[in-house]
Amino acid sequence: MTIPLSSPDITEAEIEAVTAVLRTSRLSLGPQMEAFEDAIAEYIDTPHAIAVSSGTAGLHLCIKALGIGEGDEVIVPSFTFIAAANALRYERALPVFVDIDADSLNMSPASIEQAITPKTRAILVVHTFGRPAEMAAIMDIANRHHLFVIEDACEAIGATYQGRKAGSFGDAAVFAFYPNKQITTGEGGMVVTRRPELAAQIRALRNQGRYDSADWLQHAELGYNYRLSEINCALGFAQLKRIEPILQQREKVARRYQQALADINELVLPSTEIPGIRISWFVYVVRLNSDYTEIDRDSIVTTLTGAGIGCARYFAPIHLQPSYAAWRNSAVLPVTEAQASRTIALPFFNRITEEDIAQVGNALRTALLQIQNR
Missing domain, CATH: 3.40.640.10 (Type I PLP-dependent aspartate aminotransferase-like (Major domain))
Incomplete structure (x- = not known):
């Protein structure tokens, strides 16, 4: 990658x-x-x-x-x-x-x-x-x-x-x-x-x-x-010993992503300001806007990985996994299934550069445009 x-x-x-x-x-x-x-x-x-x-x-x-x-x-x-x-x-x-809350x-x-x-x-x-x-x-x-x-x-x-x-x-x-x-x-x-x-x-x-x-x-x-x-x-x-600088750096990366992706209407970005809560940024996960029903999340992931950009489906619901087939029919989780089908984890780590983030944003724009022009 x-x-x-x-x-x-x-x-x-x-x-x-x-x-x-x-x-x-x-x-x-x-x-x-x-x-x-x-x-x-x-x-x-x-x-x-x-x-x-x-x-x-x-x-x-x-x-x-x-x-x-x-x-x-x-x-x-x-x-x-x-x-x-x-x-x-x-x-x-x-x-x-x-089930989960659709925002958090x-x-x-x-x-x-x-x-x-x-x-x-x-x-x-x-x-x-x-x-x-x-x-x-x-x-x-x-x-x-x-x-x-x-x-x-x-x-x-x-x-x-x-x-x-x-x-x-x-x-x-x-x-x-x-x-x-x-x-x-x-x-x-x-x-x-x-x-x-x-x-x-x-x-x-x-x-x-x-x-x-x-x-x-x-x-x-x-x-x-x-x-x-x-x-x-x-x-x-x-x-x-250096966890606080690490957490601060990861928060800065998340904010840079917010700025770099703010103009992409097809995406829902994660919340960064939540009263009473400090997020410890583990990953940066965006979601496809539900208004754009023609966009397939897996096609976006395939296009990004093909361009050398690491990304993943975070998370695939457990009750839909093969090893949990016995739970599939008993678990009624509409929010989980709707949100999980739209999530994409983007490259996220302490030392990612602004140039890397810009490259990820441009690759996302290109992938979205290609899919919508098919």
Whole structure:
């Protein structure tokens, strides 16, 4: 690709942090992990943070530790990455897909309320594309119905809702650090929680069911190898030290896109100013204007990728995926399906240039004109 969809921002500080670990004899469960966990806990303002091998692993451990299992229902959006629903199925819990709000693309509180049954145990909230969900309304619903809340904040580190960080509201929350995220560990994730007993269990589960107070070969329960290496943690810790400049730079990129694409009537641009909310820009997703019914989104994506511009359909609804065929007929999600068919994620990363953004805009204009002239 001439302009990739995403690209990690790695500096010499991160390279030095990683190589320093390689000069030690401690490559797992060491001081870098502890420093990274402590720094995330302080940043999110939660007492406990547990480093894990991926965001998916973190979600799985939250579900397991909360005792959610076979036959339990968990409310989750279909408009998100498939890992959110997969993690439920690992424990034989049942994802109950609810519709989204057409503006925020986050799960609709009204849809959540309507989906609650006697089998509902939890709400798995996704902060889509780094925009926090309506946590006041969602927490009110959860409290009234005595439901757990798990925040999938994998796309939202640094986002805030009414002055609080995303990830600080529910029983537990999960962040992810894949290379396309705001900060990266290469592969990795982090669980945060205010509940000490939950933190202790998740720490044990990530390390083969071994509690910190136990002998190395003493396993109290069935666990997993969901550890995050010292190398990954060193990279993440170094990245976290400059998270505020990173978030500010990504916000600038989003605003440059707003200016560059403002004249394209066929597109609906994401909101940038939302009272009480700070977006942590994970991706920049535009939507085709519903007034232009003759424009096929997939044709736009094909044209852009053919021109060397990375783009993607964010997101393909989970309930329409082949591995979720059993849910297809039971999930009635008109807003999800309408919005998902029109979304295009454009190249978005810290060091994208104004020239790159202009090139993306020009390629979009050309693609739209070609399709409308057919």
